[in-house]
Amino acid sequence: MLELDDIQGLLLWSERLPYGRYRFLTFRDPARARAFLAQVAGQVSSAEPGSTPPTSQVFLAFSCNGLRALGVDEASLQSFPEAFRVGMPARAEILGDSGASHPDHWVGGLATTDLHALLVLFASDPAERARLVEEIDSLLAASTGVEILSELDVAVLATRREHFGYRDGISRVYVEGTGIEPPPGCGPVVKPGEFVLGYPDETSAAPRLPQPEWLSRNGSFLVYRRLYEDVFAFREFLRRNADTREEQELLAAKLMGRWRSGAPLVLAPDRDDPELVADPERNDNFNYGQLDPKGFACPVGAHIRRVNPRDTINNIQRRRLIRAGLPYGPLLPEGAPDDGVDRGLGILFGCADLERQFEFMQKEWINAPKFQGLDHDKDPIAGDHDGTYNMTVQKKPLRKTLRGLPRFSQVKGGAYAFVPGLRALRRLADG
Template identity: 45%
Template sequence: MSAPTDVTLELDDIQRGVLSPRPTPYAATYLVFRIDDRAHGRELMRRASLAATSAADLSSPLGDTWVSVAVTCWGLEALGVPRASLDTFAWEFRQGMAARARALGDVAASSPKNWEAPLGTHDVHVVITAIAPDSPRLEAAIDRARPAYDRLPGVTAIWRQDCYALPTEKEHFGYRDGVSHPAIEGSGIPGSNPLEVPLKSGEFVLGHSDEIGGVQTPEPTGLGRNGSYAVFRKLHQDVAAFRRYLRDNSTGTQDEELIAAKIMGRWRSGAPLALAPEHDDPALGADPHRRNSFLYARDDPMGFTTPGGCHIRRGNPRDASVAGEARLHRMIRRGAVYGPPLPEGVLEDDGVDRGLMFAFIGARLGRQFEFVQSEWMNDGVFFGAGHTKDPIVGSPDEEAGFTIPRRPVRRRLAPLPRFVVTRGGEYCFLPSLSALRWLGDMHD
């Protein structure tokens, strides 16, 4: 289904990182900066407006290479944005991710007190992200962005994370990632599910009408319009523990892969259980035009094929009957792996940090990212499963096992250890290109 042609977005003013799916394969780098001098911070914004790539640049000579610039609430404060303006931003953004830890399930090992410094602190002001199809072009993109922050002694680089996506598109647990991308009215970019009606642009771009007719724009309009919110999280993956869990709860290799598919909702090839319920179909998993073309309500309302508690059904219930309107919680999700893969067959941790750099893009931090994280990932009430957690990223649950619905008797697996630990992250604002210039031109 194509997006209506009467909806337009000012693509030349929206950062490309808001709307564009990432290339495959790709390399990426997150660079975090602290602003120690307001004038230098504003000069950074002015220069960044020249380095950042717009959503209109889909056919530019740079191809699938781009730079995005995001600012935290503490960064806007450091730049001198007035309090009256800051108060018009989402209250979750103003609090910051660390302050929202309990609501997000970031407890125990994932608590902010255990996060990687300086993540979660008020020192995180600006996040520059560079994306390219390979490492040489990534370094070239960073070189092009370097003039934005080079020779500014009042701007200090405080953290860097390199990450990547393989040609196989798989993350460390072995699943194909980045399969689902929503269609957004006016973007000109098709969604990955032809059965999904395009979402209103205001769900992802501030200053535009959303699914319920609302328009949210931080003030002044020159700062807020055509921006978006971005969440980034560094998530450590305990690959060895995940492999041991599958081995210990299965009757053999074939059963192990079935359990892995039931936990995720897809086979590791990317083929969904909804379209390949009995066996993996690698050809289907590799086909971007078919692997996400399915719904739940007609063919699997009770979750006998794709369990209601599996990862992808929690993250996007599609047309299934759940508490609340699923479209109001739709997100753009992007992930890139960091760290080397754990060699195949290894069941003991090697002490190397590896995981996923997770990114969310949307205009409603509360009812998109936070709602999904707290109500769908860390609770099961919305689909009638009590307080069960997501089997992949849910907060620790020492008692509940994972249930696989089946007739005549459901299958109950052992309690799930925590496979994913939050290492840090932040809520950011992705200004429009004109807003970057606005920040650069501010005067006290």
């Protein structure tokens, strides 16, 4: 059974609050940092469900340098996976973080060795977020050993969609042992060891834990990505490649694999279907191998088909990621010129194996030019485009090729972090 009272709820909660702040911390004085940690640890939210919905949530994760600063010895750190030890900036080539997305251009100090911890705050409304931030600020003011490198406010937009106009967060992962049953179409529940250390994974084995076991058990690995969305370029691309408003909406759906309302193309190939979106037992109940093997409805290279190929690959359960996150920055009004404002998504991914799950998705699915029989294509939404790759739209009698896609999503920061269990968090605070 999952020890829900010891697992941080960041990954396993089915519902997340709509306002947040991500804080990136550095530890200047280990002893005083541990004192701050002892204060915050009591506020960190577990995965155990409460009797009433929470109005705020606090989560805490550490980089490898952060664990080192807290006193974890080198022998223990060497037992952690290489990707975590070296950090995300060192994995830039694997992840496709090149050009303007290279760590040399990241903001907020996230590409430096000073990044020690990620403090994630979620709240039910702006006032509650302000109250929670003030509470954390008072703890920081009392501890001269911890400084804020940078921070990012995130929130659900007034449109209830992300900046490109798509409804987000429809497809979810359901973990065995949480007591939450998946609706039709979501596939079987995933073994907890794919996300939480110390439990059986899809091979029925419990992989060896990083040492000491008290530190890693009930922990997870966290991926943070700050993605700038070039909304003006995206809208211009739709206008250049489709004449009417209806044709532009269909093209946007082909790029994503869903209409911007969230209706999947596999179930609504010709026109949007808002009623389908409103039905949780239908809006994610589809596959590709049986319903759309050739991609005539949802193109083979569409974003949602790349990041979750469903029944078209073997062992899909071993590649799943738990995804959370919210938009940041103001909306760009429809028809407005490019205003140069930074806007996008602050995304969090959770997994038990950074290489097998997150890095595999980036390299073999999102940025693979020959994904599932394609020739020179990359993910149209999230791929590391340089103006030379295409998007193929399968159709009868002839396919359509959109050539020279620009890069719509630029990485502005990222990190690999470890999310310890609550008992481990308290022991780290004790030194």
